[in-house]
Amino acid sequence: MRDVAIIGIGQTKVGEHWEKGLRHLALEAIQAALRDAGTERVDALYVGNMLSGELTGQEHLGALVADFAGMRGVEAVKVEAACGSGAAALRLGYVAVAGGLANVVLVVGVEKMTDALGPEATTALAMAADADYEAGQGLSFVAINALLMRRYMYEYGYKKEDFAPFTINAHANAMNNPYAMFHTRVTADSYAQAKMIADPVNLLDSSPVADGAAAVVLAPATWARRFRGTPVRIAASAVGTDAVALHDRRNPLVMEGATLSTQRAYQQAQAGPEAIQVFELHDAFSIMAALSLEAAGFAAPGQGVRLALDGEITLQGRIPIATMGGLKARGHPVGATGVYQVVELVQQLRGEAGANQVPNARLGMAQNIGGSGATVITHILERMD
Amino acid sequence: MASVPSRNWRLQAQRYRLVGERCERCGTFIFPPRDVCPECEAPAKTPFAFSGRGEVYSYSTLYNPPAGFERTAPYTVALVRLEEGPLVTAQLTDVEPEKVAIGMPVEMVTRRIREDGEDGAIVYGYKFRPARTG
Numbered sequence: 001m002r003d004v005a006i007i008g009i010g011q012t013k014v015g016e017h018w019e020k021g022l023r024h025l026a027l028e029a030i031q032a033a034l035r036d037a038g039t040e041r042v043d044a045l046y047v048g049n050m051l052s053g054e055l056t057g058q059e060h061l062g063a064l065v066a067d068f069a070g071m072r073g074v075e076a077v078k079v080e081a082a083c084g085s086g087a088a089a090l091r092l093g094y095v096a097v098a099g100g101l102a103n104v105v106l107v108v109g110v111e112k113m114t115d116a117l118g119p120e121a122t123t124a125l126a127m128a129a130d131a132d133y134e135a136g137q138g139l140s141f142v143a144i145n146a147l148l149m150r151r152y153m154y155e156y157g158y159k160k161e162d163f164a165p166f167t168i169n170a171h172a173n174a175m176n177n178p179y180a181m182f183h184t185r186v187t188a189d190s191y192a193q194a195k196m197i198a199d200p201v202n203l204l205d206s207s208p209v210a211d212g213a214a215a216v217v218l219a220p221a222t223w224a225r226r227f228r229g230t231p232v233r234i235a236a237s238a239v240g241t242d243a244v245a246l247h248d249r250r251n252p253l254v255m256e257g258a259t260l261s262t263q264r265a266y267q268q269a270q271a272g273p274e275a276i277q278v279f280e281l282h283d284a285f286s287i288m289a290a291l292s293l294e295a296a297g298f299a300a301p302g303q304g305v306r307l308a309l310d311g312e313i314t315l316q317g318r319i320p321i322a323t324m325g326g327l328k329a330r331g332h333p334v335g336a337t338g339v340y341q342v343v344e345l346v347q348q349l350r351g352e353a354g355a356n357q358v359p360n361a362r363l364g365m366a367q368n369i370g371g372s373g374a375t376v377i378t379h380i381l382e383r384m385d
Numbered sequence: 386m387a388s389v390p391s392r393n394w395r396l397q398a399q400r401y402r403l404v405g406e407r408c409e410r411c412g413t414f415i416f417p418p419r420d421v422c423p424e425c426e427a428p429a430k431t432p433f434a435f436s437g438r439g440e441v442y443s444y445s446t447l448y449n450p451p452a453g454f455e456r457t458a459p460y461t462v463a464l465v466r467l468e469e470g471p472l473v474t475a476q477l478t479d480v481e482p483e484k485v486a487i488g489m490p491v492e493m494v495t496r497r498i499r500e501d502g503e504d505g506a507i508v509y510g511y512k513f514r515p516a517r518t519g
Binding site: 120123126130137138140146147150196198199201247248 | 396417423442443447449450454455457471473482487498499510
């Protein structure tokens with residue numbers, strides 16, 4: 001196996017891009033990443049996407065995006081793992097380069113969600129859950145997270161407002177990210193007054209439906225210096241899975257897939273949670289942020305919310321999360337999200353995160369989750385100098 | 386996703402009578418049915434009809450329903466811990482949302498789950514209501 005480096009990054013602003021289609025969004029991120037790397041030729045393209053068929057009537061994104069980006073003929077496929085599709089595409093790109101089957105690989109995550117109406121998007125997102133036994137009973141994806149949040153509050157004795165620090169932190173960090181969807185501060189008051197979507201999950205606990213695309217270019221680490229971008233090494237790439245339906249889990253409040261994925265990643269990187277300086281986690285809902293912190297070993301079971309209440313998740317805290325806004329405030333174009341997380345982590349490790357720079361960041365982790373914990377893909381990245 | 390007749394037909398034993406399985410090797414009660422025991426990986430082919438009695442493990446009231454469920458919104462959904470062990474995901478019925486609590490005893494009833502418009506299929510299946518029997 002070869003060491004793999006990320007040699008270029010690119011992203012579009014996340015938001016409602018009524019003027020741009022799926023292929024245009026993908027192209028914009030791809031061109032930015034290739035420019036950053038200083039290369040034009042790639043051996044393969046992996047496209048992470050969840051809902052293009054359901055929401056835009058377009059599948060077959062591998063060939064479509066390759067052709068539209070001027071790479072007709074290149075090996076190209078779409079990769080799907082619900083909301084974990086972006087990191088799943090990166091994982092396959094990593095496997096190709098690490099295994100010596102390709103040298104320069106482009107990974108793009110893209111999602112176009114705002115062409116659909118609200119109920120259509122709600123129905124489409126529920127495809128991440130069990131169609132026969134969850135969505136078929138009338139549950140939205142928000143409702144599934146609400147079931148988790150309610151039980152968590154009951155078992156550990158938290159109040160609704162105790163979850164506010166996750167939203168406040170994400171929105172504060174997004175203020176300095178020009179690519180983020182939201183540039184509005186959230187206070188404890190505005191969190192308390194936010195509209196309820198599926199009790200106890202309110203609008204500010206939830207990540208927004210959005211359009212966006214992000215891309216990275218991979219190459220063998222030994223080649224990295226030939227390219228323009230400051231290289232960052234992929235120290236770990238790991239996947240763990242669990243039952244798709246909450247009712248099939250041993251304990252719904254323990255994300256066993258996340259524990260497996262993180263442990264495998266720690267083993268590969270030969271590092272534990274104490275060495276991780278930045279954690280771009282999958283805060284699709286406030287409860288997911290809490291459960292992720294626990295599964296990754298930053299907090300004991302039931303203590304994820306306590307960590308946030310103690311201020312330890314901010315840029316000055318012990319483990320900064322959502323440093324560029326996270327899913328909640330940067331936005332959550334589902335199949336693109338996993339690549340956005342990695343792009344932002346590269347910005348931190350290169351020292352290019354501007355006002356949100358975590359001082360001396362050398363080792364960081366990104367974790368992308370499909371469904372409510374069924375596919376969990378973890379990458380640990382390390383500065384190369 | 387529209388409700389397809391063959392799919393509704395395929396799932397009727399589970400939906401109407403809460404039929405799952407019991408693993409013959411390790412005794413685990415399984416719902417929904419899955420053909421391979423999640424605990425011991427033995428083939429799980431022995432049908433088992435659950436009593437339908439259980440208690441609320443968690444719940445939520447939905448204000449933004451998915452397509453096909455708009456007519457009954459807002460409605461309350463729950464994870465129910467069946468007395469035999471498994472959790473099941475379902476809607477609650479015959480109860481005001483503010484009366485629902487974790488630990489509340491409930492029982493299974495057959496009700497209308499979704500409708501696909503004026504001329505579309507009506508799908509029936511299990512919901513849970515506050516327990517009336519002791």
